[in-house]
Amino acid sequence: MIQLFNVTKSYGKENVALREMTVHIEKGEFTYVTGPSGAGKTTFLNMLYGACKPTRGQILINGINITRMSGRQIPYLRRKIGVVFQDYKLLNSRSVYENVAFALEAQGKKRYEVSKRVYKALKEVGLEHRLQRKPIELSGGEQQRIAIARALVVEPLILLADEPSGNLDQEVTLEIMELFKRANARGTTVLLATHDHSLYKRFPKRVLGLEDGRLIMDHQP
Amino acid sequence: MIQLFNVTKSYGKENVALREMTVHIEKGEFTYVTGPSGAGKTTFLNMLYGACKPTRGQILINGINITRMSGRQIPYLRRKIGVVFQDYKLLNSRSVYENVAFALEAQGKKRYEVSKRVYKALKEVGLEHRLQRKPIELSGGEQQRIAIARALVVEPLILLADEPSGNLDQEVTLEIMELFKRANARGTTVLLATHDHSLYKRFPKRVLGLEDGRLIMDHQP
Amino acid sequence: MLDNISYFIRRALRNMRQWPVLCSAAILTMAVALATMATFFLVVINIQGLATSWSEEVQVVAYFQYPPAGNQLAPLIRKVEAFADVKQAIYITKTEALKRFEARLGDDAGLLEGVSRDLLPASLEISLKSGSHNREGVARVVAELKKDSRFDDLRFGQEWLERFENFVDLLKFVGLVLGSFFLLAALFIVSNTIKLTLYARRDELEIMALVGATKRFIQIPFLLEGALQGLASGVCALGFLTLAYKLLLQKSLQTFWLTPVGFDPIFLNGNQQLILVLCGILLGSLGSLVSLRKFVRL
Amino acid sequence: MLDNISYFIRRALRNMRQWPVLCSAAILTMAVALATMATFFLVVINIQGLATSWSEEVQVVAYFQYPPAGNQLAPLIRKVEAFADVKQAIYITKTEALKRFEARLGDDAGLLEGVSRDLLPASLEISLKSGSHNREGVARVVAELKKDSRFDDLRFGQEWLERFENFVDLLKFVGLVLGSFFLLAALFIVSNTIKLTLYARRDELEIMALVGATKRFIQIPFLLEGALQGLASGVCALGFLTLAYKLLLQKSLQTFWLTPVGFDPIFLNGNQQLILVLCGILLGSLGSLVSLRKFVRL
Numbered sequence A, B: 001m002i003q004l005f006n007v008t009k010s011y012g013k014e015n016v017a018l019r020e021m022t023v024h025i026e027k028g029e030f031t032y033v034t035g036p037s038g039a040g041k042t043t044f045l046n047m048l049y050g051a052c053k054p055t056r057g058q059i060l061i062n063g064i065n066i067t068r069m070s071g072r073q074i075p076y077l078r079r080k081i082g083v084v085f086q087d088y089k090l091l092n093s094r095s096v097y098e099n100v101a102f103a104l105e106a107q108g109k110k111r112y113e114v115s116k117r118v119y120k121a122l123k124e125v126g127l128e129h130r131l132q133r134k135p136i137e138l139s140g141g142e143q144q145r146i147a148i149a150r151a152l153v154v155e156p157l158i159l160l161a162d163e164p165s166g167n168l169d170q171e172v173t174l175e176i177m178e179l180f181k182r183a184n185a186r187g188t189t190v191l192l193a194t195h196d197h198s199l200y201k202r203f204p205k206r207v208l209g210l211e212d213g214r215l216i217m218d219h220q221p
Numbered sequence C, D: 001m002l003d004n005i006s007y008f009i010r011r012a013l014r015n016m017r018q019w020p021v022l023c024s025a026a027i028l029t030m031a032v033a034l035a036t037m038a039t040f041f042l043v044v045i046n047i048q049g050l051a052t053s054w055s056e057e058v059q060v061v062a063y064f065q066y067p068p069a070g071n072q073l074a075p076l077i078r079k080v081e082a083f084a085d086v087k088q089a090i091y092i093t094k095t096e097a098l099k100r101f102e103a104r105l106g107d108d109a110g111l112l113e114g115v116s117r118d119l120l121p122a123s124l125e126i127s128l129k130s131g132s133h134n135r136e137g138v139a140r141v142v143a144e145l146k147k148d149s150r151f152d153d154l155r156f157g158q159e160w161l162e163r164f165e166n167f168v169d170l171l172k173f174v175g176l177v178l179g180s181f182f183l184l185a186a187l188f189i190v191s192n193t194i195k196l197t198l199y200a201r202r203d204e205l206e207i208m209a210l211v212g213a214t215k216r217f218i219q220i221p222f223l224l225e226g227a228l229q230g231l232a233s234g235v236c237a238l239g240f241l242t243l244a245y246k247l248l249l250q251k252s253l254q255t256f257w258l259t260p261v262g263f264d265p266i267f268l269n270g271n272q273q274l275i276l277v278l279c280g281i282l283l284g285s286l287g288s289l290v291s292l293r294k295f296v297r298l
């Protein structure tokens, strides 16, 4: 499903975020990406949905080399991928409903289908009563859950979640993990970047450990 | 130092974020504010630096009733308070140095003093080598540390930290906690909102527990 | 497809409702630019209209050494009217000539009292066809007339005609220069306004791209919005112009020309009004398009 | 204090360097607006200048029934020149009058051949003082002259004068209306541009307030920035105007007037140039101020 070959990403000359990373992730796998702050977790995920291109190396998703992808094709790649951004990236000028519906509308889904699926996704993260609010009128954890709902509503082939529980209390974190596991059970490949040791102790899965841009650990439970 | 009397904050009619909260915090105290997502932690902190006014009730800081404060006086209140915002609130168009220096410049500090103190604060959070970067070119955890540096650089009387370790790994979290404790030892009153149980288990201090806007726990170790 | 179009329109309208400040700023800026340009255009077409009605007065006057005999006059007129450039030839008798001269002197007419009725010669006033109201046309007619020895003297205001033609050329030139200046200024201001509008909404553009919207999907609602704003601004400009014309310009133009011939001030005709509104739409969509290309990078 | 000022200036300059698009958008918009207004102003003052030079020709002509005897002439002129409104009185003999009449007829002068040299009466041409070039001044002089029976007839172009005065009034009115329209449009566009600029930077304003900056501390750099942009735009507009005037307007104005009296086209004098630049500064700072009040809420 996801194959990286010798991927290096550097910003400027000496600022290397990822070094010679080679990793294969199977379809339907659930993988944690861990490492200290600044290790390159976000950079790794960013490259998978085409937000930045590797400086060297190749990335294949579903057998397609996305490093050679043109700007025209990237939207179609992104439609297969749900992303929970570390900084949420919600539109403060739009309601919660619109924020989530956006991901479906961008794919040209019918209005009726959109509203049904958005409602379901918001219900799953426990925010169906916040439909008409603006994200800025929500608490940090609620915003994070909106971002999760937006990533899941498209029923993606791949889910990239960057620190999805940083602002959530333990209880909600467990609920969210249930959601991820359910999506995973339906066949979605999940990559979850986190610092939270307790998370992968409680739900043991494959763990990729990064440090200073290097893959220093690849641990299968 | 900080006294709240029957403080209620509601947005709109039925959306009540804080209910009848009465709490006293002594000068130099270190207090955790905990509670599930949406409990009202951020709302509580917001009111202390005048970002929003309580719907009912009074708030006294240093004996001054800030609910009656005019817009002209609020900047002077804020200069005594360092805030680590849950969403960082960094300027992406400015360098890291400028972001931190901003807080000092706003108080009319001399240029020489500004650069000395900014450098020191960035060193403390371990980011003195990121001086000329833009926040958007930093990892999530690095951004969070910049926000912490900006709050600490003014040597505030009160430090409000909203989820300051959500994007930090355990190691950096411990370092940051050391910083907070050191500031606390110098006399700064610290309020730290967090979900992280392990945090207040490891550094036991007074814990205020919120749920659904109500103060349901006030636990002194 | 139809579903998509209605979605785009809904989104464009929602955007406009959501950002009333940005939206009205863009509309009014465009309206001001359009109204300014249209005002200039109006002034220029009115001056040109006046110029045309002036040039209709261009004529050649041929003075007779001796008034022609009654039976010679008609053939002569027919001959002259047969020239390719000539529309009409009118015979002016000596008496009539003096009467006209008196009228022309106005206040000073009293001075001619007691002057012989024979003072002025009889003449033929030759007016030209509409295509020949210029130096070349006059020159051709004069050349023909010179062949006839019965004419003593020819008057055709050569100097005045040259000066007048220079003036009209100059006017067109100044109009063109000012017009293009204003067009450029308008385009510049509008594209800047829209650029700022988009800049203020750059998160939206970024996030759309991140959730998998294609370039076209992102751009179309903004283009539509630009076009709608352009439409609104065109209508505003037209309304403003009509009002200004009715209340102000019409009167001022009439007085300004102190018009010797019956000249009615011209307003934009139906087609031109349509063009104004279309210009607005074009301006809005072009402005959006140019700015969008900068902001929607995928 | 001095430290603060240098800090504000540094921040304003840094802002402008950091947002070259926003900055140049604001500058050029203001420059266009200012140049437009100044162009209109130039046209109006030139027309008014021409009007003044025209009105200098306003004079009263008094015709004698019989030419005065040589020794009576000098006292008469002295008497007339003693009137409060009169600048100068010049005696025109019969011969001179006919010569002038011939000159005035131009092409038609040939018609006067053989006419008696006595045809026209002698007259006194009375020019007025600069304050009296209007209907009232003329009326006063005429009233005085009427008391003297030696004058047969008085000419003072009453009708022409009235029409001319109406025209100048109208011109001023149109200039005022168009001028205020452009001023408003310019102010509107500029404050909108600045509003958009600030809107695009609203995070910055918000965060400044959150870290304890006072309202004034936040506003001053933006005001300074507005003033600097205004200064730049004023200088741009002035440069553009000078160029346009040198290359285009000067020539066109000269030809346009077909000026009978020696009238030199007027450009902005030193003070007016200064005012233009000051207007730019005012526009920039006012625009910033107005918009800032909306965005900096504490």
Ligand SMILES: Nc1ncnc2c1ncn2[C@@H]1O[C@H](COP(=O)(O)OP(=O)(O)OP(=O)(O)O)[C@@H](O)[C@H]1O
Residues within 6 Å of the ligand: A011, A015, A016, A017, A035, A036, A037, A038, A039, A040, A041, A042, A043, A044, A086, B136, B137, B138, B139, B140, B141, B142, B167
């Ligand atoms: N746009 C950029 N320009 C320059 N450097 C960058 C950029 N983005 C990231 N970096 C650098 O690359 C390194 C890795 O960043 P990345 O965001 O991948 O870390 P991370 O593992 O996600 O950290 P965190 O847990 O703090 O989010 C960091 O040192 C960061 O400063």
Ligand SMILES: Nc1ncnc2c1ncn2[C@@H]1O[C@H](COP(=O)(O)OP(=O)(O)OP(=O)(O)O)[C@@H](O)[C@H]1O
Residues within 6 Å of the ligand: A136, A137, A138, A139, A140, A141, A142, A167, B011, B015, B016, B017, B035, B036, B037, B038, B039, B040, B041, B042, B043, B044, B086
């Ligand atoms: N500006 C606002 N307008 C309307 N409702 C708001 C606003 N800000 C917060 N709320 C609501 O008030 C409640 C408390 O929010 P608050 O941000 O204080 O929670 P929190 O304890 O900080 O949660 P988290 O841990 O998720 O950050 C939430 O239900 C939220 O939806």
Ligand SMILES: [Mg+2]
Residues within 6 Å of the ligand: A041, A042, A043, A086, A162, B139, B140, B141
């Ligand atoms: Mg990260």
Ligand SMILES: [Mg+2]
Residues within 6 Å of the ligand: A139, A140, A141, B041, B042, B043, B086, B162
């Ligand atoms: Mg919060």
